[in-house]
Amino acid sequence: MMENGPDLVTLLWTTLAAFLTLATFSFLYKDNPLYKIAEHLVVGVSAGYFMVLFLWTSLKPVLIDRLIDGQYWYYIPAVLGVMMWFRFSKKLGWLSRYPIAFYVGTSGVAIPLYMYNNVNRQLSSTLDLTLGFGSLAHFWNIIIVIGVLTGLVYFFFSKEHKGAFGGAAKIGIFILMIGFGASFGYTVMARISLFVQRIASLEEWGVMLYTYIFG
Amino acid sequence: MNIFVRMANLDRRWIFVFLFLVVSLAYFLRNVTSVPVNTTKEVESIYNFIEGLDPGDKILLALDYDPSSLAELHPMSRAILLHCYRQDVKVVGMTLSQYGAGMVEEVFRNVKSEAERIYGKTVEYGEEYCFLGYRPYPAFVILGMGENFRIFFPRDYYDTPLDDLPIMHRVRNYDDLECVVVIESGTAADMWLVYGSARYNMPLAFGVTGVMAPDYYPYLGNALFGLIGGWKGAAEYEKLLEQEHDANRGMLAQVVAHLVIVLFIVIGNIGYFVSRKKTKIGD
Numbered sequence: 001m002m003e004n005g006p007d008l009v010t011l012l013w014t015t016l017a018a019f020l021t022l023a024t025f026s027f028l029y030k031d032n033p034l035y036k037i038a039e040h041l042v043v044g045v046s047a048g049y050f051m052v053l054f055l056w057t058s059l060k061p062v063l064i065d066r067l068i069d070g071q072y073w074y075y076i077p078a079v080l081g082v083m084m085w086f087r088f089s090k091k092l093g094w095l096s097r098y099p100i101a102f103y104v105g106t107s108g109v110a111i112p113l114y115m116y117n118n119v120n121r122q123l124s125s126t127l128d129l130t131l132g133f134g135s136l137a138h139f140w141n142i143i144i145v146i147g148v149l150t151g152l153v154y155f156f157f158s159k160e161h162k163g164a165f166g167g168a169a170k171i172g173i174f175i176l177m178i179g180f181g182a183s184f185g186y187t188v189m190a191r192i193s194l195f196v197q198r199i200a201s202l203e204e205w206g207v208m209l210y211t212y213i214f215g
Numbered sequence: 216m217n218i219f220v221r222m223a224n225l226d227r228r229w230i231f232v233f234l235f236l237v238v239s240l241a242y243f244l245r246n247v248t249s250v251p252v253n254t255t256k257e258v259e260s261i262y263n264f265i266e267g268l269d270p271g272d273k274i275l276l277a278l279d280y281d282p283s284s285l286a287e288l289h290p291m292s293r294a295i296l297l298h299c300y301r302q303d304v305k306v307v308g309m310t311l312s313q314y315g316a317g318m319v320e321e322v323f324r325n326v327k328s329e330a331e332r333i334y335g336k337t338v339e340y341g342e343e344y345c346f347l348g349y350r351p352y353p354a355f356v357i358l359g360m361g362e363n364f365r366i367f368f369p370r371d372y373y374d375t376p377l378d379d380l381p382i383m384h385r386v387r388n389y390d391d392l393e394c395v396v397v398i399e400s401g402t403a404a405d406m407w408l409v410y411g412s413a414r415y416n417m418p419l420a421f422g423v424t425g426v427m428a429p430d431y432y433p434y435l436g437n438a439l440f441g442l443i444g445g446w447k448g449a450a451e452y453e454k455l456l457e458q459e460h461d462a463n464r465g466m467l468a469q470v471v472a473h474l475v476i477v478l479f480i481v482i483g484n485i486g487y488f489v490s491r492k493k494t495k496i497g498d
Contacts, residue, residue, distance in 0.1 A: 029228060049317075053313065053349060054351065058350055061370050065369070109358075110354070113409045113410065113414055114409055121438060122433060185473070188425075189446055190424050190446075192238065192472040192473075193425065196465045196469075203243075
């Protein structure tokens with residue numbers, strides 16, 4: 001920005017951003033060439049940006065610089081990485097299986113961690129016996145336990161949903177509906193946030209254009 | 216045809232136009248009126264944690280999002296950074312988002328200037344904060360940082376060796392930081408839980424998009440000590456910090472948008488039940 005208002009370059013970039021915003025919104029009416037331009041531009045720019053970023057912030061400092069520094073053991077991951085590309089060769093494609101096997105093997109470290117994070121921790125939090133009996137937190141903990149159990153009953157299809165079992169399944173579906181409702185509410189908030197931010201940027205563009213023309 | 220049945224069969228583009236008009240109007244009225252924002256425990260716990268840190272303490276702030284989530288996550292990044300600078304807490308920044316590096320670097324630069332203006336302090340790169348940049352393959356990076364930051368980040372975003380940055384002296388891994396706060400819009404959140412929290416057990420808090428928030432509530436109290444969900448969460452943090460900004464300014468538009476959508480859902484449902492009743496009578 002210049003002292004007396006925006007400079008032409010800033011105005012042009014902001015105008016381009018405003019044009020692309022409106023081009024994207026035009027999809028809400030129906031698919032059209034303007035939307036296609038905006039869509040293709042995002043894909044192209046993203047791919048190009050990532051290629052350059054990956055080279056200069058990852059390949060160079062983490063691999064190339066270290067090989068130049070004489071840390072020759074980094075040739076092992078470098079060779080494994082190159083072997084991945086043999087997947088495109090019919091004759092030498094089998095070579096790509098070695099790095100893939102290595103990659104899958106190292107994923108083994110995740111198994112106990114996933115078990116601990118997604119099962120053990122969740123189980124202990126579901127039934128928290130450390131909460132004081134009769135407290136509000138204790139009451140909500142009971143609701144959580146009932147919600148989890150009835151939710152599980154709803155997904156148990158080996159027994160007909162009749163009688164007490166059917167009642168529990170019905171409570172389960174209500175609990176699930178509350179969960180879906182919360183997710184929907186949050187999703188609306190997320191989408192409206194994006195929309196409001198675009199309105200703000202269009203407002204900024206309008207003010208900039210007005211200032212540039214009328215001073 | 217009954218008005219409700221007609222409304223239930225309304226072309227969805229009319230709903231878009233109506234939403235566009237009322238949300239825009241509500242946004243432009245942001246300086247005229249506002250809605251009250253009540254704070255929640257999950258946001259307060261992050262605020263209180265940072266508030267309780269001593270000057271000179273260090274935290275890791277991972278801004279793992281790209282421009283597509285900028286609207287929702289910028290306000291919380293800004294609020295947390297401002298809070299840290301106000302408390303003289305040092306911030307080690309990084310990103311695991313492939314399209315986020317340039318944008319995140321800009322966030323750090325902008326909030327630094329803003330903090331200097333608001334609090335009258337000097338916020339120096341390398342002393343009060345640093346930005347390590349981006350690395351691919353989140354799981355490996357998170358595991359690697361648990362051993363030594365220098366494995367994946369031998370140099371920062373500006374190509375300065377980590378050992379040349381005063382803020383990184385005596386920082387080897389998560390043990391040397393008070394907590395990790397992750398502002399997240401993608402799948403790396405799960406990696407932080409599994410490879411970070413479950414493996415290294417460091418204090419971890421999330422700021423996530425509205426869509427993601429319900430998925431991470433079950434981790435509150437066991438893996439996460441706090442959670443900021445979408446704009447509402449960011450508005451709460453801004454309120455706690457007494458720096459009401461973008462998130463608070465947009466809350467009126469949020470409330471209006473929700474009311475409009477609830478209204479359309481109610482009308483649609485009435486239309487559905489009325490038409491169903493008519494069909495039954497017809498049978």
